[in-house]
Amino acid sequence: MPLLDLTIPPAGKPVYYFRGREILVDGQGEAALQDVPVAPGSLRKCCLDTTIGCAGALLDAAAEAPSGLQFIPVPTYFFTHDDAQNARASRLKGYAAWLDATRFCPFCGTPLQLHGSEHALACPACGRMHYPRIEPCIITLITRGEELLLLRNARDTMGIYACLAGFVEMGESLEQALRREVREETALEVQDIRYAGSQAWPFPDQLMVGFYAEYKSGEIRIQESEVADARWFRRDALPPLPKPGSIAWRLINGRL
Ligand SMILES: [Zn+2]
Known part of the structure; x- marks a missing residue:
């Protein structure tokens, strides 16, 4: 088992x-x-x-x-x-x-049991299998020449600026999710999307998929429910950043 x-x-x-x-x-x-x-x-x-x-x-x-x-x-x-x-x-x-x-089968309510040969739970009543949930999130560092776009989250109280991130929605590719999130949170368009690397982020079950993207067009207009501030920073004048160890820090510092 x-x-x-x-x-x-x-x-x-x-x-x-x-x-x-x-x-x-x-x-x-x-x-x-x-x-x-x-x-x-x-x-x-x-x-x-x-x-x-x-x-x-x-x-x-x-x-x-x-x-x-x-x-x-x-x-x-x-x-x-x-x-x-x-x-x-x-x-x-x-x-x-x-x-x-995850204790009960979401279809029939029966207590679930660990599966004998897979990392899964099985329902003894209806036979359905239940696998661990992994939630993919895109996170992207957007550049415009030498400048970086960094955002301060609406819930942030520490003055930390980070990369743009968001959950992938049903039916989307990672690239589609990235373009949608950028558009929603900043009203910008991006191009040259390049995969950078990924990181499991178990809070509770995210897979952060990191990209670099280049600014294409638009003026910053933030989504106020999600973003407190978004602006372009030069590398020699960066604001407070997420802690080392996070994928945002790795993207910003080119360590992925
Ligand atoms: Zn069941």
């Missing part, structure tokens, strides 16, 4: 612990922890991925870090680890969060 739903973290196996958007690390900043003394009431969900021999555990918001360990933001962890380590952490958080949120 590829996934096992456990009531306690498995002894002797690496376990990644999450509390909201944070991950538990040891003094060396490592997250694959063995035999951590977790208070029984603080464990919300734990699942073992038998294909990689590691488990993911979700802890309640009130859980405290055991002695010698600390919680750090997951993006901070991403910044200090390589892609293979980050993929493992994202995978385990994703499966644990998916199992935590």
Whole structure:
């Protein structure tokens, strides 16, 4: 069975612990922890991925870090680890969060069971299979010659400017989603769309697909419900940016 739903973290196996958007690390900043003394009431969900021999555990918001360990933001962890380590952490958080949120068959309401050979849930009543949800989002850095278009989100309170991003809608290609989001949020048109790279972003289950695009035409007119500000910046005069570790930071700094 590829996934096992456990009531306690498995002894002797690496376990990644999450509390909201944070991950538990040891003094060396490592997250694959063995035999951590977790208070029984603080464990919300734990699942073992038998294909990689590691488990993911979700802890309640009130859980405290055991002695010698600390919680750090997951993006901070991403910044200090390589892609293979980050993929493992994202995978385990994703499966644990998916199992935590997916208990009943959406067609018939019957409690779901883990599938015997796939990373999936099966309905014992109607036979339907349910797979983990992955939500694709486009994120793009738009350039106009030497200038970068950066946006401040309407919900931002820190003065951070980032790349334009949005969810892909049903039936769209990634390129269509990108053009639509750019048009909706800034009223601009873009050209020369180039794939840059992607990043799993397990908050809760996004796949960020990064692109570069070049300005084509139009004047900036922001969608006020989504965007507080959007403007062109020169590289030698950039505003506060998203934290290293995020795909936005990587796009802006050419590190994808
Ligand atoms: Zn069913």
